[in-house]
Amino acid sequence: CDLPDSLHRLPVHPLWQSPLTIPGGTRQSPINIQWRDSVYDPFLKPLKISYDPTTCLHIWNNGYSFLVEFDDSADRSIIVGGPLENQYRLKQFHFHWGAINEWGSEHTVDSKFYPAELHLVHWNAVVYPTFEEAVMEGNGLAVIGVFLKLGAHHEGLQTLVDALPAVKHKDTVIEFDVFDPSCLIPSCPDYWTYAGSLTTPPLTESVTWIIKKKPIEVDENQLEAFRMLLFTSDGEEEKRMVDNFRPLQPLMNRTVRSSFQ
Numbered sequence: 001c002d003l004p005d006s007l008h009r010l011p012v013h014p015l016w017q018s019p020l021t022i023p024g025g026t027r028q029s030p031i032n033i034q035w036r037d038s039v040y041d042p043f044l045k046p047l048k049i050s051y052d053p054t055t056c057l058h059i060w061n062n063g064y065s066f067l068v069e070f071d072d073s074a075d076r077s078i079i080v081g082g083p084l085e086n087q088y089r090l091k092q093f094h095f096h097w098g099a100i101n102e103w104g105s106e107h108t109v110d111s112k113f114y115p116a117e118l119h120l121v122h123w124n125a126v127v128y129p130t131f132e133e134a135v136m137e138g139n140g141l142a143v144i145g146v147f148l149k150l151g152a153h154h155e156g157l158q159t160l161v162d163a164l165p166a167v168k169h170k171d172t173v174i175e176f177d178v179f180d181p182s183c184l185i186p187s188c189p190d191y192w193t194y195a196g197s198l199t200t201p202p203l204t205e206s207v208t209w210i211i212k213k214k215p216i217e218v219d220e221n222q223l224e225a226f227r228m229l230l231f232t233s234d235g236e237e238e239k240r241m242v243d244n245f246r247p248l249q250p251l252m253n254r255t256v257r258s259s260f261q
């Protein structure tokens with residue numbers, strides 16, 4: 001078989017049989033963040049996060065992760081500052097995780113995987129009329145990435161974990177109408193930022209990534225709750241939702257900037 005060995009060990013899930021690389025892609029995600037190669041940028045501003053917990057709508061198992069979706073019809077949950085030229089509206093957040101604690105995150109730091117990674121997806125509603133249009137533009141999206149590490153119980157995450165059994169199967173939804181995602185973001189202001197892409201189809205090169213330096217801690221039971229979700233619909237042969245992360249992509253001609261020295 002002509003696949004290089006590295007590809008053989010990848011999680012083989014239909015979604016990942018989509019193009020693992022985008023032809024002509026020059027700014028694909030995720031990447032390894034080599035701490036010593038990141039460049040401190042003193043002009044980077046602090047990231048300002050203002051979420052309204054009542055914009056939370058529901059949790060949806062879309063067959064490759066579970067998404068917590070928000071009402072983005074107005075500027076009620078937004079981020080501004082950091083590397084961003086405009087303010088961006090929160091649309092949804094979701095996670096990527098592994099079958100075991102040794103891997104699961106999409107980005108790595110000095111080639112270290114975390115057991116899971118949170119993505120808070122925002123879009124530039126100042127410049128673009130819809131999320132779908134913003135997805136196609138270089139400055140259309142901003143995603144905050146937060147690493148999860150095994151440790152103490154996370155109180156704020158638990159309210160989300162308690163709802164997961166109700167979205168066990170693909171295409172199930174549960175109402176979830178008050179949640180403040182800022183409880184999942186470390187208080188430490190330090191982050192890396194680089195120009196990248198969505199890590200799931202359509203893989204478009206439209207994301208300003210903002211990766212928090214500090215992880216949040218969650219406990220084993222909380223990670224196990226993620227692993228009890230299913231890729232499959234009710235009635236299909238069960239496939240556990242695990243290893244829903246994209247392989248690392250080449251850095252190519254990019255610099256990762258840090259907001260800290």
Ligand SMILES: NS(=O)(=O)c1ncc[nH]1
Nearest residue numbers: 119121143197198199200
């Ligand atoms: N994983 S990601 O944050 O790049 C993403 N969000 C929506 C589609 N893909």
Ligand SMILES: [Zn+2]
Nearest residue numbers: 094096119199
């Ligand atoms: Zn993601």
